[in-house]
Amino acid sequence: MSMATTDRPAPGAAPFVPQAYRVDEVTRVLADTVTLTLAPLEGPRPDFRPGQFNMLWAFGVGEVAISISDGEAAGSFVHTVRAVGAVSRALAELEVGARLGLRGPFGRGWPLAEARGSDVVVIAGGLGLAPLRPAIQALLANRQDYGRLVILVGARSPEALLYRDDLAAWAQRPDVEVQVTVDHAGADWPGRVGVVPGLVEPAAFDADDCVALVCGPEVMMRFTVAALRRAGVPAERIQVSMERNMKCAIGWCGHCQFGPDFVCKDGPVMRYDTIADRFAIPEV
């Protein structure tokens, strides 16, 4: 099976020109995290693939790369934004009706077409579930095309779990295995406590014929990839979503350089065997 990453769609004729969008809905999902539904002021919303990102521009503050976090929102982009810096804080404070600029979508997404016929193991840590959610939605929409579907999710605490309604709904399905763990919890938490790489070994999937989609903090991804490799998953069947400081989003400026690659155009989803030599090197 070919495991080449997906082709990158052209982001439009003028990739540096933001399009105007309006905030149609704001949902506070965590204390410091909101989900924004954004509708274009003119024309249709561009198509996108799960795993891609947009550059969101908070007027007067700046621009930041944010993954698309919902594949089922017709006509809108949905982004889950955590307030960690000046721009993301400004975005997280937007109210319904506010306007912002948007460029995109950019980057390579999850190789869902290439995974057809195989088991799929989706592994998310923290906010890493956001760019994986459209992939999970697409896998579920075409469930018959894939083997076993395993979703492994980790978070700092039960209160920090994203998309709890989605997790509960996915867990209800007989054709999906969902395992959730948190780093620590109160005694009233009935679920698992431990780190997400620890979910890999007991999960039921065919290590020789699966595709693993991994997104989360880089430390978590390193440990998770190691767990997948110990389980026997070939390096070329592991896909990771990398995060770097993306600026131009089209591979011109070099801010997101990762060895010979630019995360904005060669990623963010990258096949592990193509980056294994630099995955654990500090400052690359």
Added chain:
Amino acid sequence: MAYLERILGEHPFFAGLAAEHGRLVAGCARNRRFAAGEYLFREGEAADEFYLIRHGQVALETRVPGRAPLVFATLGEGEIVGASWLLPPYRWMFDARAVTLTRAIGLDAACLRGKCEADHHLGYDMMKRFLPIVVKRLHDTRLQVLDVYGDD
């Protein structure tokens, strides 16, 4: 006894255990059952028995003054509860609580330590089984301490 030998042999922790060692270990074993909410052991108590979980889930937790107990790990089917029985002063460092109905094999720590001292082949085998678990839990703990989700 033969029943316990068979049950022990089916537990992942004892996979591949030599038959003569299986008989020795089974001599220290008994069946245990813990209702949801029941404590397997409490911090500070003598670590005189450790557990191989057959079914259920156990939370390892610690008490924090002025706060609810904090759970830092859960263990499930096929896993081991308790390492403090291996080293002096043989006291539990944390609480272990059954989250759900839990069935386990309890192993008498003093009995097993004595057999390991008397038969170093058994002792070495036990150490080779325990050390990877202890190291894995150390790694997991380091990952938790890193609080990797803090700035993702």
